[in-house]
Amino acid sequence: MSTTTSAAPARTGARQEPESAKRRDILDGARRVFFDKGFDGASMDEVAKTxxxxxxxxxxxxxxxxxxxxxxxxxxxxxxxxxxxxxxGTSDDVAGLLRQIGISFLTMMVEPDHIRLVRMVMGVAEKFPRVGQAFFEAGPCQGGRRLADLLRQQAELGRLQMQDELKAAHLFFNLCHDKTVKGLLFGCNAPPTAEQIAQTVDEAVRVFLAAYGR
Structure with missing residues (x-):
C-alpha cells in the first residue's frame, strides 16, 4: 500500500542494486527526514530534496x-x-564476553535516534504491519539468533550449560533492558550514564551466569 497520492513510475533494473551509491544517498536523506519529521510528517518530496x-x-x-x-x-x-x-565468540572469559555484548546492546538501545526509530515503528505497525514485522525480524529475532550461536559455542566448550540457547539469549537481552528502555520510550527517564549502563549489564551477567554458568 502506498502512502503517497501520486502514482509511482515503473521501476527499472536499478531497483536491483541494493548497494548503489544513489540508493545510499536516498536512504541517508530518508533517515534525516524521517527522524526529524516522523513517518506521517515525512514526504517523498522532502526526502528527494534532502x-x-x-x-x-x-x-x-x-x-x-x-x-x-x-x-x-x-x-x-x-x-x-x-x-x-x-x-x-570463543573467548574463555564468558563474563567478559557477555559484558561486552550487553554494554554495546544497551548503549545502542538508549541512543536517542534508536528510541525515535522504535517509536516510529510502533506508530505505523498497526497500519503497515509489514514494517513492524521487518523491524522485529531484523532486530530482536536476528539479535537473539546471533547471540544464541555464541552461547551454543560456549556451551560446546563446556563453559555454559543450557537446553535452549535461543531462549537464554532473549533472556539475557531482557535482563540488560531492565526498565531503562521502557522509561525512555515513554519519556519518563533521562538517558543513563555509561556507569549506569555498566552497572545494569553487570547485574544482568551475574544473574545470567547464576542460571547457566558452569
Missing part, C-alpha cells in the same frame, strides 16, 4: 513511502547488529 535527487529517482528504488521506511529500518538494524557482535 537526498539531492528527483522524486522520480526515488521511485526507481522504492515504490512508496512505506517501502522506503522499511528499507531504512532494515538498514539501521543491520548496522546495529554488526556493531553489537564485533566480539570473539
Amino acid at each position: 537526498a539531492s535527487v528527483s522524486k522520480a529517482t526515488i521511485y526507481v528504488y522504492f515504490s512508496s513511502k512505506e517501502e522506503l521506511f522499511e528499507a531504512l529500518v532494515l538498514s539501521e538494524r543491520s548496522k546495529s547488529a554488526e556493531r553489537l557482535f564485533e566480539v570473539d
Whole structure:
C-alpha cells in the first residue's frame, strides 16, 4: 500500500542494486527526514530534496513511502547488529564476553535516534504491519539468533550449560533492558550514564551466569 497520492513510475533494473551509491544517498536523506519529521510528517518530496535527487529517482528504488521506511529500518538494524557482535565468540572469559555484548546492546538501545526509530515503528505497525514485522525480524529475532550461536559455542566448550540457547539469549537481552528502555520510550527517564549502563549489564551477567554458568 502506498502512502503517497501520486502514482509511482515503473521501476527499472536499478531497483536491483541494493548497494548503489544513489540508493545510499536516498536512504541517508530518508533517515534525516524521517527522524526529524516522523513517518506521517515525512514526504517523498522532502526526502528527494534532502537526498539531492528527483522524486522520480526515488521511485526507481522504492515504490512508496512505506517501502522506503522499511528499507531504512532494515538498514539501521543491520548496522546495529554488526556493531553489537564485533566480539570473539570463543573467548574463555564468558563474563567478559557477555559484558561486552550487553554494554554495546544497551548503549545502542538508549541512543536517542534508536528510541525515535522504535517509536516510529510502533506508530505505523498497526497500519503497515509489514514494517513492524521487518523491524522485529531484523532486530530482536536476528539479535537473539546471533547471540544464541555464541552461547551454543560456549556451551560446546563446556563453559555454559543450557537446553535452549535461543531462549537464554532473549533472556539475557531482557535482563540488560531492565526498565531503562521502557522509561525512555515513554519519556519518563533521562538517558543513563555509561556507569549506569555498566552497572545494569553487570547485574544482568551475574544473574545470567547464576542460571547457566558452569
